[in-house]
Amino acid sequence: MDRATFFTNFELLAEAPNGLAKIRDLILQLAVRGKLTHQVAVDQEDPTWQQFLTDFDTRPPRPDLEGMPPLDLPGSWRWTGLREVAVPCGQKKPDASFTYIDVGSIDNRMGAIKPSLAVIEPGSAPSRARKLVQQGSVIYSTVRPYLLNVALIDREFDPPPIVSTAFAVLYHKSFLEVRWLFHWLRSQPFSAFVGGKMKGVAYPAISDSEFWRGPIPLPPPTEQRRIVAKIEELMTLCDELEVHQKARNNIRIRLQQSALQHLAAASEPKSQAAHWLRVRDHFHILHDTPDSIPRLRQAILQLAVQGRLVSGSPIFVEWNGVPRLPPPVESPTYWVWTNLENLLEFGPTNGLSPKPVVFPTATKVLTLSATTSGYFRPECFKYVDQEIPNTSNLWLRDSDILVQRGNSLDYVGISAVYTGEPRQFIHPDLMMKLRVVTGLLPEFVHFVLNSPFGRTYFRERATGTSESMPKINQQIVRSFPFPLPPLGEQKQIVAKVDNLMSLCDELEERLKQSQTLGEQLLDSVVQQVLGA
Numbered sequence: 458m459d460r461a462t463f464f465t466n467f468e469l470l471a472e473a474p475n476g477l478a479k480i481r482d483l484i485l486q487l488a489v490r491g492k493l494t495h496q497v498a499v500d501q502e503d504p505t506w507q508q509f510l511t512d513f514d515t516r517p518p519r520p521d522l523e524g525m526p527p528l529d530l531p532g533s534w535r536w537t538g539l540r541e542v543a544v545p546c547g548q549k550k551p552d553a554s555f556t557y558i559d560v561g562s563i564d565n566r567m568g569a570i571k572p573s574l575a576v577i578e579p580g581s582a583p584s585r586a587r588k589l590v591q592q593g594s595v596i597y598s599t600v601r602p603y604l605l606n607v608a609l610i611d612r613e614f615d616p617p618p619i620v621s622t623a624f625a626v627l628y629h630k631s632f633l634e635v636r637w638l639f640h641w642l643r644s645q646p647f648s649a650f651v652g653g654k655m656k657g658v659a660y661p662a663i664s665d666s667e668f669w670r671g672p673i674p675l676p677p678p679t680e681q682r683r684i685v686a687k688i689e690e691l692m693t694l695c696d697e698l699e700v701h702q703k704a705r706n707n708i709r710i711r712l713q714q715s716a717l718q719h720l721a722a723a724s725e726p727k728s729q730a731a732h733w734l735r736v737r738d739h740f741h742i743l744h745d746t747p748d749s750i751p752r753l754r755q756a757i758l759q760l761a762v763q764g765r766l767v768s769g770s771p772i773f774v775e776w777n778g779v780p781r782l783p784p785p786v787e788s789p790t791y792w793v794w795t796n797l798e799n800l801l802e803f804g805p806t807n808g809l810s811p812k813p814v815v816f817p818t819a820t821k822v823l824t825l826s827a828t829t830s831g832y833f834r835p836e837c838f839k840y841v842d843q844e845i846p847n848t849s850n851l852w853l854r855d856s857d858i859l860v861q862r863g864n865s866l867d868y869v870g871i872s873a874v875y876t877g878e879p880r881q882f883i884h885p886d887l888m889m890k891l892r893v894v895t896g897l898l899p900e901f902v903h904f905v906l907n908s909p910f911g912r913t914y915f916r917e918r919a920t921g922t923s924e925s926m927p928k929i930n931q932q933i934v935r936s937f938p939f940p941l942p943p944l945g946e947q948k949q950i951v952a953k954v955d956n957l958m959s960l961c962d963e964l965e966e967r968l969k970q971s972q973t974l975g976e977q978l979l980d981s982v983v984q985q986v987l988g989a
Contacts, residue, residue, distance in 0.1 A: 477695050477702070484691045485644040488684050489674055491531040500677040501533060505632040509675075513537065528646060530674050539671045543627035543638065546589040549619075551579040556614040557586055559621040560598050563606040568643060570608050576616060585621045595639050596624040600662045602651045609639045625668045634681035640688055641673050750965040757957050758908035762940060764789040766957075767949040785938045786910055792942050797891075797902075798935035804891030805860065805934045808884035809851055813839035820845050822883050828859050828873035831907050838882060851883040853890065856899045860906065863887040863921075863928040870915025870929055872906040874899050889934060901947040904954055905939060914938075 487493040513535055530536065557577045564571050590596060590610055598606035600623045620626060629635045641647055650671055655661040676684065760766050763786060782794040810822060818840045827837035845851055857875040861868060884890050893902055905911055914937060919927035942950065
């Protein structure tokens with residue numbers, strides 16, 4: 458695919474997974490290779506460019522500029538170094554009020570200074586507040602530079618600004634268009650150069666001296682301005698497409714939610730059938746991306762809790778002695794609702810979390826990741842150097858139900874059923890274990906606890922001082938309002954849910970494969986365009 462065909466299909470290619478991010482990167486890659494606009498001979502006549510060429514072509518060899526990025530440039534361009542086209546603005550210790558620009562002041566997606574900045578008195582100045590800057594400069598964070606905290610100082614500040622020593626400050630010379638410098642510093646070829654010079658692990662950085670040895674491709678000033686205008690025209694189009702995509706996705710999500718909520722709320726068979734048809738007939742629109750499938754799974758579980766997945770029988774005498782609750786959600790009239798504590802053979806009890814060790818032992822304690830997905834994952838454990846008696850209730854046995862008592866609000870209360878041999882794992886302190894009585898399927902309990910009804914119940918009751926780790930307690934689990942269909946109907950519901958979840962898994966995998974194929978296709982197109 459050539460460049461003309463690419464730009465003709467710009468909007469279509471933007472729909473690929475990560476399409477806009479890759480197109481933004483491609484725009485810069487084409488720009489710095491001289492492939493975004495055409496070269497014009499008259500550009501060579503610019504006096505500042507002529508003076509630059511005279512100085513450039515008569516200078517002695519520069520060893521530090523050898524090994525420039527292997528980019529094929531137009532013949533009228535020159536490879537040069539950052540120190541040839543820009544200068545720093547100096548440093549000083551603050552002696553008056555100043556506007557402080559640190560790394561956190563940068564909107565790295567937009568490449569701009571955030572609107573609200575701190576004004577600091579000299580006596581309170583951070584030790585890193587030293588570098589001077591002026592309008593028309595570009596600042597580049599040399600600490601974790603892969604985050605692209607790069608910005609153009611495009612306005613005046615009152616009081617005058619001082620930036621952190623984490624930045625390199627570049628003020629352009631007369632033959633350099635400042636926005637050409639800005640876009641080059643954010644391009645993939647320059648990022649690759651910096652990546653090869655970084656040192657450090659926790660906070661990798663490039664030193665100022667190494668940074669200033671960095672290369673830059675230089676077209677004539679008039680061409681620089683023309684390329685910059687084209688870059689910003691295309692970037693604006695990308696921004697508009699992104700806004701359109703987000704609006705469309707929000708509409709799609711609202712349609713999904715509305716369709717599934719109406720389906721769950723329908724009480725009459727005729728109304729249920731109509732909403733099923735609406736979901737079926739528009740399925741390809743409502744569920745066309747992998748991120749739509751979790752909402753479909755939740756709708757299935759909500760319908761299961763309400764007794765709408767299978768046809769049951771009103772003849773029901775299995776739970777006559779159980780204390781009853783008013784149904785908190787609409788369900789078949791012959792179902793019994795009661796607190797979960799009336800249905801437990803054991804628990805809930807908290808687990809144990811001894812200090813883990815790096816060597817194998819006889820005791821394996823699960824991590825939260827073992828159940829965060831809602832299904833048991835036996836590979837998620839740590840060894841602990843502590844002997845647990847064989848008779849301890851910490852050991853898990855097949856069909857035990859595990860409930861996370863501490864996690865983020867998205868996961869607190871999530872449950873999974875342990876499937877495996879006894880005495881293979883103990884459960885950790887942030888999980889509760891429970892075992893239900895005969896006549897109640899653990900799989901059915903698991904579906905109810907993880908349904909929208911169950912998730913809402915736990916989220917609303919979670920407490921704690923840390924927003925990242927709200928918790929529920931044993932009494933909250935015991936008080937959970939639980940629906941009781943006949944055992945035969947539980948089995949039908951579990952079988953139906955399992956079947957529908959398998960279909961969801963297959964659909965999700967197909968959608969992921971489709972996205973991967975689309976992403977690979979776009980990668981191929983990008984490589985063809987760059988090589989054209």
